[in-house]
Amino acid sequence: MKMNSLRKQEGATLIIGLFMLILMTVMAIATYNMGKGNLQAVGNMQFRTETQRVAERTLETVISTADAVTTTVVYPETSDGYKVKVEPSLVQGFVKKNNTLDLSNPGEVGCSLGAAQTFGIVGSSTGNSLCALTLYNVKVTAEDTRTKAKVVLDQGVAIQVPADTICSKVAC
Numbered sequence: 001m002k003m004n005s006l007r008k009q010e011g012a013t014l015i016i017g018l019f020m021l022i023l024m025t026v027m028a029i030a031t032y033n034m035g036k037g038n039l040q041a042v043g044n045m046q047f048r049t050e051t052q053r054v055a056e057r058t059l060e061t062v063i064s065t066a067d068a069v070t071t072t073v074v075y076p077e078t079s080d081g082y083k084v085k086v087e088p089s090l091v092q093g094f095v096k097k098n099n100t101l102d103l104s105n106p107g108e109v110g111c112s113l114g115a116a117q118t119f120g121i122v123g124s125s126t127g128n129s130l131c132a133l134t135l136y137n138v139k140v141t142a143e144d145t146r147t148k149a150k151v152v153l154d155q156g157v158a159i160q161v162p163a164d165t166i167c168s169k170v171a172c
Contacts, residue, residue, distance in 0.1 A: 047149040054082045055142035055151045062086050062138060069136050069157050070165070081146045086138060091156070093134040093166045097127045107160065132163045132170075 058075070062068045068086070075084040101108045111131035140153045 047147040051149040052151045085141045088136045088138045091135045093170045095128045095132045095163045
């Protein structure tokens with residue numbers, strides 16, 4: 001009688017063993033996929049951070065040169081695979097009045113020099129100086145061509161420019 005009951009259980013052990021093996025394989029595959037997804041997320045974050053640094057570095061370069069702030073520039077793809085586009089847009093601008101200049105400031109001394117004599121000309125006595133204050137919104141778009149990571153930065157920039165450069169854009 002004992003032999004008969006043992007023979008009935010031999011197949012059940014094999015089926016339970018196979019089921020456990022399949023379950024462990026599924027768990028191993030799920031663990032691998034979760035780890036791979038986390039690694040991809042960290043890699044994407046690193047690519048975005050590197051692209052943001054390129055955009056910030058370009059923005060700092062543009063801000064340090066007043067002429068570069070006023071014109072759209074598309075930088076060609078660099079050797080490390082980044083394309084950068086700088087798009088400034090004039091938000092506000094006005095010509096400074098002569099009576100508001102601080103002549104002790106070396107940056108404003110040139111604003112009062114070289115004013116033309118306009119006596120007797122109707123509408124010419126505006127009191128304007130040779131300088132204008134402008135506020136630009138500088139939009140920098142950087143893209144990593146290898147990973148397709150893309151970053152867009154918007155930065156407000158206030159700069160002093162010669163008055164004749166903005167007279168075509170605002171009332172002088």
